[in-house]
Amino acid sequence: MVKPIVFVINILFFLTASILAAADVSVKSHDFVVSGVIINSGNANLIERFTQYLTAKSGHSLKPVFASTYQELSNTLRDNPDAIGWTCGAPYVQDHALDKQQLLSVPLFNGKPLYYSVIVTRKGRPEKSLTDFKQQILSYSDPRSNSGFVAPAFQLKKQGIAIKTHFRLLLNAGNHERSITAVLNGLADVAAIDEYVWVEYLKKFPQTGKSLHIIDRIGPFPFTPVVAGRSVPSDTIDKLNDALVNMPADAEGRQLLKELGIDGFVIKQNKFYDDIKVMLTELGWRLN
Amino acid sequence: MIYSWIKKSYSRQLGALLLTTGLLISGAIAFFNFQAAVNLTRETMQESSEQLAKTLALVISDDVRYNKYFQLWDRLNQVYKSSRRSNLKPGSLVIREIAVIDNHELILGHTEPGNNQLQLPYQHELIDSLNHDVGSISDAYSHWFNKNSTLVTVLPVYFSSERIGTLILDINTSRLDAIEQKLLRTFWFYLLAILVILFCVSYIFSKWITKPLNQSIRYLDTLGRGNIRLPELTLRNDEFRVLGISIEDADMRLYNDTQELISYRDHLEDQVKARTKELESFSYSVSHDLRSPLRAIDGFSKALLDDNSDQLDEQGRSYLNRVCAATKRMGLLIDDILMLSRVSRTEMNYASVNLSELATKIVYHLQEQEPRHSVNVTIQKNLVCQGDKRLLNIALENLLGNAWKYTHGSDKATIELGQTRQDGDTVFYIQDNGVGFDMQFSKKLFDPFQRLHGSEFEGTGIGLATVQRIIFKHNGLIWANASVDEGATFYFRIGNRTAYPEQNK
Numbered sequence: 206m207v208k209p210i211v212f213v214i215n216i217l218f219f220l221t222a223s224i225l226a227a228a229d230v231s232v233k234s235h236d237f238v239v240s241g242v243i244i245n246s247g248n249a250n251l252i253e254r255f256t257q258y259l260t261a262k263s264g265h266s267l268k269p270v271f272a273s274t275y276q277e278l279s280n281t282l283r284d285n286p287d288a289i290g291w292t293c294g295a296p297y298v299q300d301h302a303l304d305k306q307q308l309l310s311v312p313l314f315n316g317k318p319l320y321y322s323v324i325v326t327r328k329g330r331p332e333k334s335l336t337d338f339k340q341q342i343l344s345y346s347d348p349r350s351n352s353g354f355v356a357p358a359f360q361l362k363k364q365g366i367a368i369k370t371h372f373r374l375l376l377n378a379g380n381h382e383r384s385i386t387a388v389l390n391g392l393a394d395v396a397a398i399d400e401y402v403w404v405e406y407l408k409k410f411p412q413t414g415k416s417l418h419i420i421d422r423i424g425p426f427p428f429t430p431v432v433a434g435r436s437v438p439s440d441t442i443d444k445l446n447d448a449l450v451n452m453p454a455d456a457e458g459r460q461l462l463k464e465l466g467i468d469g470f471v472i473k474q475n476k477f478y479d480d481i482k483v484m485l486t487e488l489g490w491r492l493n
Numbered sequence: 494m495i496y497s498w499i500k501k502s503y504s505r506q507l508g509a510l511l512l513t514t515g516l517l518i519s520g521a522i523a524f525f526n527f528q529a530a531v532n533l534t535r536e537t538m539q540e541s542s543e544q545l546a547k548t549l550a551l552v553i554s555d556d557v558r559y560n561k562y563f564q565l566w567d568r569l570n571q572v573y574k575s576s577r578r579s580n581l582k583p584g585s586l587v588i589r590e591i592a593v594i595d596n597h598e599l600i601l602g603h604t605e606p607g608n609n610q611l612q613l614p615y616q617h618e619l620i621d622s623l624n625h626d627v628g629s630i631s632d633a634y635s636h637w638f639n640k641n642s643t644l645v646t647v648l649p650v651y652f653s654s655e656r657i658g659t660l661i662l663d664i665n666t667s668r669l670d671a672i673e674q675k676l677l678r679t680f681w682f683y684l685l686a687i688l689v690i691l692f693c694v695s696y697i698f699s700k701w702i703t704k705p706l707n708q709s710i711r712y713l714d715t716l717g718r719g720n721i722r723l724p725e726l727t728l729r730n731d732e733f734r735v736l737g738i739s740i741e742d743a744d745m746r747l748y749n750d751t752q753e754l755i756s757y758r759d760h761l762e763d764q765v766k767a768r769t770k771e772l773e774s775f776s777y778s779v780s781h782d783l784r785s786p787l788r789a790i791d792g793f794s795k796a797l798l799d800d801n802s803d804q805l806d807e808q809g810r811s812y813l814n815r816v817c818a819a820t821k822r823m824g825l826l827i828d829d830i831l832m833l834s835r836v837s838r839t840e841m842n843y844a845s846v847n848l849s850e851l852a853t854k855i856v857y858h859l860q861e862q863e864p865r866h867s868v869n870v871t872i873q874k875n876l877v878c879q880g881d882k883r884l885l886n887i888a889l890e891n892l893l894g895n896a897w898k899y900t901h902g903s904d905k906a907t908i909e910l911g912q913t914r915q916d917g918d919t920v921f922y923i924q925d926n927g928v929g930f931d932m933q934f935s936k937k938l939f940d941p942f943q944r945l946h947g948s949e950f951e952g953t954g955i956g957l958a959t960v961q962r963i964i965f966k967h968n969g970l971i972w973a974n975a976s977v978d979e980g981a982t983f984y985f986r987i988g989n990r991t992a993y994p995e996q997n998k
Contacts, residue, residue, distance in 0.1 A: 373613075374612045378563045390570075
């Protein structure tokens with residue numbers, strides 16, 4: 206008599222487990238791919254907290270994924286179109302054109318969704334602009350970085366100078382922080398740095414200001430956007446946008462914004478990045 | 494100076510030999526050990542440097558091949574900083590700089606990019622001083638720049654089998670210099686310790702080796718006494734046993750021979766004494782017995798002259814006068830010989846003798862006998878010595894009598910008795926300004942029957958021999974100093990019982 210009861214209980218257990226496993230597929234998390242400006246030394250924990258905050262506020266599970274280059278980020282969103290990303294203006298413009306990447310929100314830096322590319326070199330040097338660094342070494346964060354490469358390349362191109370021949374060497378440092386380090390250690394003579402990263406870097410390493418200084422600014426440009434892959438549904442985008450835009454409304458959001466060094470997020474349309482699109486077109490990037 | 498000090502002792506020579514040999518051998522061993530330690534340390538450092546270079550070359554080959562400058566610099570910098578952090582750990586390499594250059598010797602990566610910029614020709618003072626072309630080095634190559642405290646390791650960087658660049662590693666060897674200094678200090682410390690130990694061992698060993706020799710030498714002083722016993726040597730089993738036995742035998746032989754010689758000497762001395770006594774007795778007897786016939790000759794000759802002179806012619810009287818004179822002279826000779834004989838046989842009777850008083854009496858008698866001989870005599874007062882008064886009186890009689898005799902003819906004759914100091918001893922002297930004598934005959938002066946003057950001065954030639962015998966019996970010495978016509982001075986010293994003038998005591 207007991208054995209049939211045990212058998213029935215076992216059957217019920219396996220059925221329940223199978224239903225729960227199916228339900229888990231329906232709540233699958235989105236990759237939140239981060240690269241470029243957001244990856245600073247030691248802020249992985251902050252990104253994880255930011256991701257958890259968005260998960261909690263949007264109701265959509267996000268899992269942080271760190272890409273070492275913008276190309277890797279673009280490839281990830283291309284191959285995994287459900288993913289969310291925090292990218293740079295130039296890659297976004299190209300990825301939007303080629304992969305239908307969707308724009309969510311743009312961070313506010315100093316109250317505006319804009320930033321500059323700052324030209325940094327060692328103090329005591331005579332050069333005043335990028336043109337003065339002929340046959341020297343430019344350090345940049347990523348070949349697809351707007352502030353690190355596109356902006357200086359466009360700046361020089363406007364003067365009829367090809368960035369690849371103007372400098373003796375273009376040094377790909379991997380990110381803005383390392384680009385600063387390259388100039389600081391004499392590896393490179395000059396670097397184009399995201400203004401936001403430069404400000405954050407000086408907060409962490411104030412002594413850097415004694416060795417390096419800004420000799421020029423290029424911009425302003427639309428700031429680095431939060432984007433979504435082509436398959437992310439609009440309600441998800443809306444919920445994520447709500448979570449981002451309303452961050453200043455709660456204490457945890459404000460604390461995260463303070464730690465990230467930005468003032469909040471604002472929803473922008475794709476045309477907001479037209480200036481970058483113009484630059485990329487001028488520089489010959491493939492946009493269709 | 495040290496050499497002569499060492500040469501004076503066999504023990505020191507042996508010790509010096511041991512010390513020098515030991516020091517040379519130990520010093521050489523210590524030096525070779527020091528050199529080996531230094532070489533081992535250097536080889537270890539060079540091996541570590543080359544191993545590090547090889548590992549690093551593997552790690553960076555991808556960065557070099559694909560011109561990942563920042564990654565390359567980052568890796569070089571990590572290794573560089575790691576070496577700096579482990580600076581204090583023993584055995585760790587302290588990197589001065591790392592450079593990676595391409596096949597055209599342009600910089601691909603450098604730990605000091607400010608001084609060696611990317612894609613510019615590599616600048617390295619030490620590498621430039623090498624005769625090698627860096628590009629031609631096909632395997633790990635290290636070179637020591639001791640003056641710069643630097644070890645440079647050069648290693649080609651390969652990607653698969655393609656040479657894509659060269660890694661140059663500069664190691665700071667100043668720690669090695671410090672280690673070598675420490676090793677050198679240790680070397681000197683050990684050498685000093687070895688020196689001290691060797692010195693002690695050499696001292697003990699040389700003393701141990703030379704101990705039987707020193708025992709032998711010590712006993713050689715008493716060789717011939719027949720009491721040398723050397724069990725320390727004769728109980729040994731080495732060569733010193735033979736030496737010990739030989740010394741004991743030699744001692745015993747010498748002792749026996751000496752005893753025989755002493756015995757024979759005593760026998761001879763007894764014989765000499767007996768003969769001397771016989772001779773003296775004979776001499777005394779002869780002298781004494783000659784007196785009676787001599788007195789008879791003298792007496793009868795004078796009686797013949799007194800009673801029968803008118804019966805004799807002039808020639809006969811002359812002959813008899815000559816007989817009387819000859820007998821008188823012979824009498825004097827007999828008296829002197831008897832005196833000499835008596836002096837030899839006289840037993841010494843020591844007492845304090847005042848020579849001044851004796852001399853004063855003698856001079857008084859001389860003046861009485863010859864009042865017409867004017868002599869200025871000076872006698873120092875209180876000349877006292879220990880001796881036989883009677884014999885010293887005889888000596889003074891002879892010496893003063895000679896002075897008196899040989900000042901005949903002097904216009905202002907002087908005689909002086911006094912004392913002086915010569916070589917720390919008190920010496921008495923009798924000085925006159927008489928005829929003196931030639932010093933070439935001074936050796937014969939005290940021989941019996943030797944006379945330095947002719948018949949113008951009477952004398953038998955026995956007086957000074959008698960004086961010398963008296964002085965000798967007093968364990969003293971007598972000598973003279975004179976020149977012809979300028980007087981003579983006789984000095985004499987009475988043993989160690991020296992007299993001082995009373996007023997100077």
